[in-house]
Amino acid sequence: MTTTYQDPEVRRALRALADDRPSVRLKAALAVGTAPDERFVDALVERCAVEPEFFVRDMLTWALTRHPDSVTLPRVLAELDSERARARSQALHTLSKIGGRRAWPALTRAHLTDPDDDVARAAWRTAVLLVPDGEEAALAAALATQLGRGGQETQLSLSRALIGLGDVILPVLDTAATAPDPLVRAHALATRRILSDPDTGFAYAIEEAKRVVALDGAPGEGH
Structure with missing residues (x-):
């Protein structure tokens, strides 16, 4: 469900992140990451789930990494169970950047065997980065x-x-x-x-x- 934002600044950023022009969306994500503000985290995560351009999604992930892990990690972890494949895939990619070993328990066999190839590939890459010592054989x-x-x-x-x-x-x-x-x-x-x-x-x-x-x-x- 899409969040309703009351703050005018957040609404303006959200409009820019959803602009029809990829260059505008890229610039908006860069701006949010350059000046991190916890109010933007939900908007960034929600946009990751629907953003069609890879280079914009990568900037969205970068913007998320600029915010405190304590704020971003729970929100990103919640996307792992999304019905949208792109949301799951990008959440996994973002976890590879911010999650650390704390995210490991949330990465399940269901993700490693996801029927969507993009999601599965993201899960494989992320799992290898996050796997704790001693869990490699499993x-x-x-x-x-x-x-x-x-x-x-x-x-x-x-x-x-x-x-x-x-x-x-x-x-x-x-x-x-x-x-x-x-x-x-x-x-x-x-x-x-x-x-x-x-x-x-x-x-x-x-x-x-x-x-x-x-x-x-x-x-x-x-x-």
């Missing part, structure tokens, strides 16, 4: 359930997230490399290849992995 196991998902951009995002956890991902990649689904096996092999050789491009690694999987056939066929 996170790797959760992320591995998404191997083989989506197109190349989504698969690259997941591989980057997994690789960000380091060698703790090796057991889950080994398991995934024997999965019945050839897409999962190929994605696991490609991720392991990049982990061992970071200079390998993802497109090359995934195509090479697909060829290996095709030659090997289905697990258990016996070649």
